[in-house]
Amino acid sequence: MSFQYSFVSLDEAQLQRRRHLLDTYGQIAQLSALIPLLAWQLPLLVQSVRNRLTLSQKSDRTKAHASPVVSRFANDAGKTNGRRVTRWARFKWFLDGEVAQGWGTWRVVLIAALWATWLSILAIRNTGDDYLHLTKRFGIIGASQLPLHYLLAVKSSWSPVTLLTGLSHEELNSYHRALGRIVLLFFSLHASFYLNFFIQKSLLVKRIQDRDVILGLLAITSFLILGTTALAWVRRKNYFLFFVIHVAISLSVLPILYFHVSHLRVYILESTFVYLILILQRNYSQTAIPNATISHIQGFTNLISITIPLPPSLSKTSKQTFHPGQHIYLALPNTSLTAPHEKLRLNPFTIANLPHQDNDADNNNNSIQLVLRSLSGTTSLLSSLAPNKGSPQKTATAPLLIEGPYGSASSFFPSLPSSDRILLVAGGVGATFTLPIYRALLARNFPPANIHFVWSTRRFGDTQWSWQYLNRRPEASNIKFYITGARILKGHLPGHFDEDPEAREEAERTGLLPEEDEYDARAPDAPDVVVGVDGSQAVSPPRIGVDPPSVPLLPGRPDFAGVAREFFSLGAVGGEREGLALVKAAVLVCGPAGMAAGLRREVGRYVRSGKADVWWHDEQFGW
Numbered sequence: 001m002s003f004q005y006s007f008v009s010l011d012e013a014q015l016q017r018r019r020h021l022l023d024t025y026g027q028i029a030q031l032s033a034l035i036p037l038l039a040w041q042l043p044l045l046v047q048s049v050r051n052r053l054t055l056s057q058k059s060d061r062t063k064a065h066a067s068p069v070v071s072r073f074a075n076d077a078g079k080t081n082g083r084r085v086t087r088w089a090r091f092k093w094f095l096d097g098e099v100a101q102g103w104g105t106w107r108v109v110l111i112a113a114l115w116a117t118w119l120s121i122l123a124i125r126n127t128g129d130d131y132l133h134l135t136k137r138f139g140i141i142g143a144s145q146l147p148l149h150y151l152l153a154v155k156s157s158w159s160p161v162t163l164l165t166g167l168s169h170e171e172l173n174s175y176h177r178a179l180g181r182i183v184l185l186f187f188s189l190h191a192s193f194y195l196n197f198f199i200q201k202s203l204l205v206k207r208i209q210d211r212d213v214i215l216g217l218l219a220i221t222s223f224l225i226l227g228t229t230a231l232a233w234v235r236r237k238n239y240f241l242f243f244v245i246h247v248a249i250s251l252s253v254l255p256i257l258y259f260h261v262s263h264l265r266v267y268i269l270e271s272t273f274v275y276l277i278l279i280l281q282r283n284y285s286q287t288a289i290p291n292a293t294i295s296h297i298q299g300f301t302n303l304i305s306i307t308i309p310l311p312p313s314l315s316k317t318s319k320q321t322f323h324p325g326q327h328i329y330l331a332l333p334n335t336s337l338t339a340p341h342e343k344l345r346l347n348p349f350t351i352a353n354l355p356h357q358d359n360d361a362d363n364n365n366n367s368i369q370l371v372l373r374s375l376s377g378t379t380s381l382l383s384s385l386a387p388n389k390g391s392p393q394k395t396a397t398a399p400l401l402i403e404g405p406y407g408s409a410s411s412f413f414p415s416l417p418s419s420d421r422i423l424l425v426a427g428g429v430g431a432t433f434t435l436p437i438y439r440a441l442l443a444r445n446f447p448p449a450n451i452h453f454v455w456s457t458r459r460f461g462d463t464q465w466s467w468q469y470l471n472r473r474p475e476a477s478n479i480k481f482y483i484t485g486a487r488i489l490k491g492h493l494p495g496h497f498d499e500d501p502e503a504r505e506e507a508e509r510t511g512l513l514p515e516e517d518e519y520d521a522r523a524p525d526a527p528d529v530v531v532g533v534d535g536s537q538a539v540s541p542p543r544i545g546v547d548p549p550s551v552p553l554l555p556g557r558p559d560f561a562g563v564a565r566e567f568f569s570l571g572a573v574g575g576e577r578e579g580l581a582l583v584k585a586a587v588l589v590c591g592p593a594g595m596a597a598g599l600r601r602e603v604g605r606y607v608r609s610g611k612a613d614v615w616w617h618d619e620q621f622g623w
Contacts, residue, residue: 004129005127005129005130005131005134006129006130006131007131007132007197007200007201008129008130008131008132010130018130018133018136019263021126021127021133022133022136022137022140022263023140023263025122025123025125025126025137025140025141026140026141026143026144026267027144028122029119029122029141029144029145030144030145030147030148030267032118032122033145033148036111036115037161037164037165038164040164040165040166041164085582085613086582086610089582089607089610089612089613089614090607090608090610092613093604093607093608093614093616094106095107095110096616097600097604098618101232101593104174104177104178105174108174108175108178109178111175111178112175112178112179112181112182115179115182116182116185119141119145119182119186122137122141123137123138123141123186124137131193131197132197134193135189135190135193135194135197136190138186138187138189138190138193139186139187139190139264140263140264141186142182142183142185142186142187142190143257143264143267143268144267145179145182145183145186146183146257146267146268146270146271147267147270147271147274148161148179149176149179149180149183149271150250150271150274150275150278151274152172152173152175152176152179153169153173153176153278154169154274154277154278154281155169155278155281155282155285155406156169156281156285157410159172166411167408167411168406168407168408168409168410168411169406170406170407170408171408171411177230180226180227180230181227183223184223184224184226184227187219187220187223188220188223188224190220191216191217191220194213194216211259212260212261215256215257215259215260216260218256219253219256219257219260222249222252222253222256223249223253225245225249226245226246226249226250226253229241229242229245229246230242230246240377250275251275254268254271254272254275282403285403285404286401286402286403287311287401287402287403288333288399288400288401289308289309289311289399289400289401289402290399291309291397291399292306292307292308292309292397292398292399292400293306293307293308293395293396293397294306294382294385294386294395294396294397294398295386295387295394295395295396296383296386296387296388296389297371297461297464297465298389298464299459299461299464301459301461301462301464302373302374302375302383303371303372303373303374303429303462303465304371304372304373304374304379304382304383304386305369305370305371305372305465306330306369306370306371306372306382306400307367307368307369308367308368308369308370308400308402309366309367310355310366310367310368322351322354322355322356322368322405323405323407323409323410323413324351324354324409324413324436324437324439324440325350325407325408325409325413325433325434325436325437325588325619326350326351326404326405326406326407326409326410327348327349327350327351327404327405327406327407328348328349328351328368328370328402328403328404328405328406329347329348329349329402329403329404329406330347330348330349330370330378330400330401330402330403331347331378331400331401331403332378332381332382332398332399332400332401333399333400333401347377347378347379348406349370349372349432350370350407350429350432350433350590350619351368351369351370351405351432351436352368352369352370352371352431352432352435352436352465353367353368353369353436353469354436354439354440354443355367355368357439357440357443358469369465370432371429371432371465372429373428373429382398385398408617408619409437412615412617413437413440416437416441416586417441417444417446418584419584419585419586419615420450420583420584420585421450421451421452421567421583421584421585421586422441422446422450422451422452422585422586422587422588423451423452423454423563423567423585423586423587423588423603424437424438424451424452424453424454424588424589425454425455425456425558425563425587425588425589425590425591425595425599426454426455426456426589426590426591427455427456427457427590427591427592427595428456428457428458428462428591428592429462430589430590430591430619431455431457431463431466431590432590433588433590433619434453434455434588434589434590435453435455435466435469435470437588438451438453439469439472448478449478451478452478452563452566452567453478453479453480454479454480454482454558454563455479455480455481455482456481456482456484456557456558456591456595457481457482457483457484458483458484458485459483459485460481460483460548460553463481463548464548466549467548467549470549470551471549479549479551479552480551480552480554480558481551481552481553481554482553482554482555482556482557482558483553483554483555483556484555484556484557560598560599560601560602560603561602563599563602564599564602564603564605564606567585568583568585568606568611568612582610582611582612582613583611583612583613584612584613585612585613585614585615586614586615586616586617587599587603587614587615587616587617588617588619589617589618589619590618590619590620593620596618596620600616600618603616
């Protein structure tokens with residue numbers, strides 16, 4: 001063999017010592033996970049203190065800047081610490097960058113690499129030259145990580161990992177996937193080393209017929225299928241396939257490992273306990289809604305709106321339970337219309353309103369609004385339940401099952417107002433994430449001038465659901481709608497196409513009007529949007545009983561270089577320490593992966609140049 005390990009023969013005492021070392025190092029590998037979890041508390045404490053100080057001292061900063069003596073002293077301190085602060089801001093920005101699509105951030109990858117290194121040390125230490133000891137060590141250390149791996153998948157806010165780290169399920173999911181890859185690696189090494197041993201010792205034909213080997217091969221095959229179907233391209237192609245296989249194998253592999261060898265059973269029983277808690281938690285978090293209201297959003301859009309009245313158990317506590325930007329899982333009860341998988345609660349949908357703020361005027365009950373784009377699966381079925389747009393009946397009621405709320409907003413939103421300025425960017429229905437955050441910040445008296453809200457959508461009609469909310473704060477500024485289906489008409493701004501035949505001809509020629517299969521532009525509620533080169537527009541909105549807000553409409557896709565330039569070129573406001581420290585900004589985006597990548601690339605220029613300390617959040621679904 002090409003390395004120091006060899007096939008050694010051991011007496012009974014040596015076998016017992018090897019067994020003792022295997023069990024000991026397996027326990028060390030499992031319990032040592034408490035060290036990073038507890039260590040996570042320190043930066044959380046520091047960040048909490050910093051946020052409190054930032055909020056309480058914002059007004060004092062402005063007063064201090066008025067004094068030239070204080071400003072001179074602060075500038076001297078800023079020069080001393082400026083480089084260190086800038087380097088730290090750049091490093092944080094680097095950590096939050098994605099390594100590759102579906103592989104998590106550099107922060108997750110580096111932590112996973114350190115953890116894999118530590119586990120590798122435990123796998124090698126005190127194995128001497130015993131090949132089988134090394135082989136068995138890989139297996140038991142991989143099994144020791146299974147309880148934590150399952151625990152990282154628990155959605156409840158009462159999860160021990162969530163309580164220790166303050167991270168939501170969505171944030172922990174990246175670590176769940178990373179640990180899954182580590183477990184797969186260790187099990188693969190365990191299986192590969194054993195197969196090599198069988199081949200080298202001419203035992204393969206005999207041993208492959210034994211129960212422990214059969215179960216071991218079945219287990220490693222299950223883990224390989226699990227890892228393969230979790231790849232990004234598989235999930236994008238068939239998310240339902242990924243979900244079903246993930247759930248089925250996660251459950252079925254536990255009894256396989258339990259009967260594989262007896263030494264793993266303590267870890268398998270722990271994992272089974274966590275899995276059962278996960279199932280009970282999801283069922284406990286489920287709420288039956290007998291009378292949800294479903295309707296098509298009027299105009300030329302494939303959006304549907306669902307209003308879900310909250311039962312008293314949730315309605316009374318909604319102010320503490322719901323945070324802007326959170327989502328729920330939605331499913332249909334068993335009916336003649338539902339496919340078998342509709343009750344699995346596959347689909348997360350962001351809550352588009354503020355349940356504790358948008359009370360029903362008649363009975364003061366809280367409700368949540370969902371805005372869904374009808375595509376396939378659950379959304380297509382929900383769309384079929386709503387009355388046709390031409391029907392006199394505008395809404396329909398249906399029973400639903402909801403689970404939640406979930407989302408990382410519960411952890412980041414309370415500290416969001418400590419930022420000096422905030423940029424919210426959405427694509428399509430991604431505004432269901434950013435708009436509630438925007439409204440909640442205004443409700444907390446965050447300066448409107450310090451919030452930029454950019455929304456890109458194909459049709460102006462896709463924004464209709466937001467009008468009722470935006471019109472409540474007419475003083476709000478720095479909002480821009482980008483209509484990607486509109487094109488510049490060389491500065492010509494007719495009020496209505498029917499009143500200007502030449503404008504209609506130009507619009508049809510340039511492609512401003514949609515294709516006939518998209519909608520009939522001659523319909524009475526057709527939303528005509530004509531955008532000039534200066535950003536001004538003339539709009540004939542759909543007749544939905546609500547006027548559109550006074551928001552600039554711009555044609556095409558957002559120019560993120562310009563968006564970032566405008567956002568970071570604001571004057572010193574809200575307690576910014578111009579010349580003393582970096583601008584503390586928060587950037588939140590919910591939209592296609594390409595949109596998030598383009599925005600991050602432009603915002604990153606200001607971080608790397610030492611002009612800003614940016615907290616970044618990309619709200620993505622797909623797990």
